[in-house]
Amino acid sequence: MRISRKISLAAAAAAILTAGGVAVAQNRTTNPVHDVPAASANGNLVVGLCDGKTTAEVPGVKPGQTLTPKQAQDVSDRLMNDWKAKNPGANWDDAPKVAQNAPPPPARPAPPEGPVASNGGKQEAHTYGSYTKRDEEIWKASTDAFIEQGRQIFHDAGRLGGTIGVSCDMCHPNAANTHPETYPKYQVQLGRVAMLRDMINWCIENPVRGKPLADDDPKLKAMEAYILAQRKGVALEYGKH
């Protein structure tokens, strides 16, 4: 099963190369799951890192038991240190930076000289980042196809479930005036904090006179994608009125 899937992917890749075009990656229907043993040989809980490979045992804690905050921090630190040891010089941000609020970062000092890598100076890592230009093209095409689905729904009263012939683009050409960068914000008319999807659904229900979509409806996601894509480069400014 796994082998045949690989073969069919390879065949698809060959077809793409022959055609000279860019394919759209298949969308997964389930998320990948990391394979972490429930318990070590000693019967202790094993915790996995997000790379799906690095694991650490928590002494004295059995599967099903909850870690104390100190134990949790400790195992997280050990996992992270393991990962850093396996990936010397990897570019890891120690804390998430909120780009739009942070002052420009100071110039990064040059990394210390490390051992010379065998593959021409790039670090060889199993981590996110080992991909080719062709991968990037496929990903871009996939993203653009998703945005295009959103564009079509945005422009189609029928697919929006509208009952009076009104579609989003009739008031929002190119998604103008939807300002996704201002959410979350307190939406005065709703009397509560709203996200972009709340407003999309409000519009579907009222001017469009359709039925609101479920939060995980693929149509809603595609429309969010289209709207966000129209505002590329605009600074996030949540709460703006």
Next chain:
Amino acid sequence: MAIKGVKSVETKYMEEREALFKSISQLGRRDFVKAAGISAAVVASKGLMHPHSFQLVDIAKAETANGGSGAGGFTFAYISDTHLYKKTLNDRFIRSILRAVDDVNALNPQPDFVFFGGDLAQLGAKEELDLGAQILKGVKAPVKMMVGEHDWFLDMGQHWQQLFGAPSYSFDHKGVHFVVLMSVNEKDFWTQRGFTPEQRMQTVAGLDNGTQSRFEVGDAGRQWLKNDLDKVDANTPVVVFSHSPLYKYYRDWNFWTEDADQVQAILSKFATCTVIHGHTHQMLSNRIGNINFHGMLSTAWPWPYAPTGLPKLTVQMNRSDPFDNLDGCGDGRFNVLRGGTVDQIYSLWDRNPVTVRASYLASNGTSDAPAATKLVSY
């Protein structure tokens, strides 16, 4: 389970809607007030209208200060961009045009005429145009019609012309020469693509698609305009109506006329010239050379301001409230002053009206500026 004798909100709404349609189909002038009343009641019952809704109906008397006698000294009103669907599909846009008709009928004194700025229909269908024609019969003052692209591209203007006549024409009124100019011609983008008339219409009806061509008056239209204006003295005030703005605002949305520069050149000989256009559904003002430009409001929905190209003399209208489907919409009137210059009064529904004076445009914004917007667009 239905409770006997109790009607749901939905049932009541549908019954009122039926009554509205019935009254429209019997619409004569006498019945108009009744239909508008039902419409208002339905809107109010749906909570779609502010309770403090009002419409200022007092007319500032057309000024006589600047010129004394001669041309001008009168008022005309407008309704524009109503975008009617067939009535069984969409009653919201019907309520809006009824409100506009109500507004212009309530003007006292009455305007000399009511100008309709185009896009009566949404998809150019016969029943949409017929519905619009029937509703406009409720206007007390004489109505002058202009065509928009939504009226045209299903049957290339056939039915519209049967109802309303030629798309370009001119007339004289109290010393002012008025021209109605068909400006929404497009070069054939449909034959090669094998579009049906419906596909052609649907394409033109969208603003943000790159498939359609740009609007143009075209060679024949410009020749007609030249011939018409050859007979007019350069000191006669001229007012030109066009559906698209006769300048280049934003190409991607066809807020644009491709041969605008050539049309402006034809108009440049006149000392006093005003262009009034529809299509852009927003407060929009411009001045190029001697020519003042005014956009009209829509009754159906407001368009956002385009990301680039907004004329610097435009005072933006306040951002419209998405929770109020009449906000940012409206109608308005034009005061033709003695001497033939034109002030526009934007009658935005449920807001204070905004006046954009000829003197504001002529002074390049240094005097008589309209009140600035509180919330500019994003």
